[in-house]
Every structure is written in C-alpha cells, then in structure tokens.
Amino acid sequence: MAGSIPASVGSERPRRRVAVIAAWLLVALCALAFAAPLLTPHAPDTIDLANATSVPAMQGSHAWGTDRLGRDVFARTMQGLRVSLLMGLAAALASVAIGTSWGAIAGYAGGRAGAAMMRIVDVLYALPYVFLVIILATVFERGNVLVLLIAIASVGWLTTARIVRGQTLALRQREFVEAARAMGVPTWRILVRHVLPNVAGPVIAYATLTVPQMILYESFLSFLGLGVQEPLASLGSLVSEGARDMEVAPWLLVAPATCLAAVTLLLNLVGDGLRDAFDPRTPS
C-alpha cells in the first residue's frame, strides 16, 4: 500500500489541539477556584438559615443557590475544588517522588534486591485499597488531612514505581550508562544524572494522569465520610451531601459533580497529550 496515509496520522493534530485547549480550560478553572473568594461576598461556611435551600438564580447574591444551612453553593463548591486540587496535587507529587525513587533504585540495583523491592509493590497492589484506607482512617484521627494524604499516596506510588523500574531496566543496558560506570561515576550520580533525566518524560506525563486519579480517590473517601470533615469541604464530600438532598435540591449535587467531572476530564486530556508528546513512537 505504498503512498497510502496511515489512518492515525490525520488524527494526531486534532488530538494535540484538544490537549492544548484542555490545558487552557484547566488553567481557567483553577483561576476561578482560587479567585472565587474575590468574586462572591459569601464565605463558604457562613450559615444563613433565613436563606436555606434557595434555588439558583441570576438575581440575588446566591447565583448557584444555597444548601439546607443557607451556605452559598458557589463559595462552597469552589472551596471544595481548591481542596480537591491541592490534595490531588500533593498526593500526586508525593506518589511520584516515592514511586520514582523506588522504581529507579529497584531497576538499577536489579538482581535479588530489585526483585524483592518489586514484590513489596505487588503485595501492596494486591491489598484492597478501601480496606487499607479504612484501617488508616480508624487508627489515626478521622478526617485528618495528612492521614488522608498518606492514605491516598500509599496506593498512588505503586504504578509510578513499576513504570520507572521498567524504564530504568532498559536504560541500564544502554551504552551511555555503561560508559558512566566504566568512567567510575558513583551509582547515586548515575541515577541522578543519567537515569532520572531519561525517565523524566514518561514520569511527567504519568504524573499528570495521577492527579485526577488522586482527586477521585480523595472524593471517593470523602463520599464514604472518611475524607475531609465539615466545615471543610472537598468535591467528594459535597457530592456526598448533595446526593442526600437530590430530590429536593438537585443543584446541591449538580454543582460539585459537574466540577469534579470537568476537572478530572481536563486533567486526563492534558495527561494524554503529554504522554503522546513524550512518546517517541508518536508521529509528530
């Protein structure tokens, strides 16, 4: 079939454009979340029973309505978005840092030590995530943000460790790493100067995909009531609250659920775009 254009070629450019648009929308959403206190006169935790469960309206000061305690839904949703974004980002950073170090050391050490390190990853993979988190949440203070972060990150790093180990195993065979060894470059320096920069591409792309995953983990925990506690809200806890009042006040569910869907979708689109950009096999 000489001269025929592979079907994938035509689809690459729109895909990249989608990722770029998603990145800009994400920036806009983050800006909205962090600028929200300036945009509304209501604090997210001000209780105003006189205006409880008011319907969203363009007139009046509660554009997205209020919940059953009269708290402004816009202010609360934006606060939830901030908490979810920060939690997701922090958990993703922690899991990427742990996973990258673990995977690089396991891959470069190889042999029994490397295999033992990866068996630990396998065991943690096999543990049911919810079970692990419930134990952590019961043993420690419920709703403690730090415990929550540790719980989320403790499952998040596993995939990164596997990816980095695979990449490192391949890199270890490359001549420039052998050149460094033959030159007497210390092992830690080979890892930092030669291995890590060469795995950075896939890791950055995967990290972007980790953020929405972490946001979903956190939301899931908050939905179960194991996450952030009142009066602090995350998108997950807001969805959980909204689901309770779905019949009488659907806007309490619609606002946080839409935000959650939007932010995870946008992050996934950006992550996919980055992964394609770093993958040398993707035609450019």
Next chain:
Amino acid sequence: MTAVTQGATPLVAVEGLAVRYRGSPEVLREIRFSVAAGDTVGICGESGSGKSTLLRALLGLVPIARGTVRWHGRELAGFRAADWSRLRRCAQLVFQDPFASLDPRMRIAAILAEPLDVHRSDLDRPARQARVAAQLTRVGLDANVLTRFPHELSGGQCQRVGIARAMILEPEVLVCDEPVSALDVSIQAQIIGLLATLQREAGTTLILVSHNLAVVRRLCRRVIVMQGGRIVEEGEAKDVLSAPRHAYTRQLLASIPEVPRSPPVAQGS
C-alpha cells in the same frame, strides 16, 4: 601500584581467564596475555568471538568466572574502593556506537566535564572548563558544539566527543571497542588518524578491539586473534597479518578483501 617486583610488571596481565553469562556456556576460556605500558595491542576476531567481553572483563565490568586479571600486579578480585577509583581513572573506554555512548539528555559540555567532576574535584570550575576546551581542540571539534546535544552532531563528531571524554583524564590506557565500525568509511580514516595521533603524542597504552584487520594494523604493534572465546594466535601485527600461522587468522584475512598491502593505510580516503 608502580612497585617493581621482578623486572617490569606489565600494565595488565590476564591468566586463565574465563567469563560466562548466566545460563550460557563460557564466552571466554583460558585467556592468557599481558600488555606492557605504552604498548598498542589489537584484539581481532569475528563477531561472537568474545572480544568485547574480554575488554569488559579487563575493566571489571562483567563478573569473572575463573582466572585472574591483574593491573600493575594487583588482582582485580582484591580491589578496594581506592583501587577501583584509580582503575576507573587511568583506564578509559571508547565505544562502538558513538550516539548510544553519549547521554541523549546532556549537552556536550556536561558530557566532557563529567570525568573531571568525578575524578578531578581538586580542579576548580574554570580549570575544568579550560581542560574541556583544550580537549575539544585536540580532537578537532569546534567550541560551538559544547552547547549542543548528541543528536545534533554527526556520528563522526560524536565519536570525537567520545574520544575527548576518554582522553580528558590523561589515562594510562585507552580501551577501544570497535571505535570506527559504526562510522562511514570516509570518517573511519579520520577517527583512526586521530586515535593514532593522540596515542603517539601521549604515549598512551592502547587496547583495541576490531574485526577490521586494517584498523588493527594501522594502530597496533601487537595483535591477538580470538576465535570462539579462545586466543588462537598472538604476535607482532606485521608478522601475524603478513604471515599468519593459524588457519583461522588466514581465513579472517581472506574474508576482508580490502586489507591493504603495505603501506598500511586505512580504507577509504
């Protein structure tokens, strides 16, 4: 290191060396030879004869199954951290694939400075930069390559970078693994010329692996011929290559049609 026990201790001496990779038969068997300081030795043989493994065993980069490798009379098996550091400093390796041997994410300046960063922390930054610049001139590269990445250079330029990196510590011995076989024929002659000049100027010991007998004849005084993990013939290059005694050497010579008669000039221009 320089202790003279009986006569001159050879720079490197190999005795009864055997190497095997996991789950495979021995790649090297009963290897025995020595290299005197300042000598130039070529190791020939077809691919799979164990040449490259021998180089790596010499430098302690692959585990030794049996036998000994001695540097300055000291056995590799008994090396301490300080001995390793000295070996890694005084023996430098040039690789076959000029692109693969340079880190794709590092600029040429960082690649050339790395041996100095590791072994010459006594030099300050300007002194190291001066050495990098001087080395670049020695291998015939322009200063503007310093800010480039390996993929922005040609194969010949990359190999010059590889040679500069190997020579920057002024090593006692330069170990080359097929240094020109990945290059264009016209570039091969330039790189061989460069290696010959550098070796002559610095008096560096040269251990070179090549399946190309013309390269060995041009650069080496002695030649070792390997087949199936053993040494089958050894001697002065001019004798072995003009009057081979072993059938395999004759076969090897005959299989390369363009081995020039004398004067030995590398193929290409």
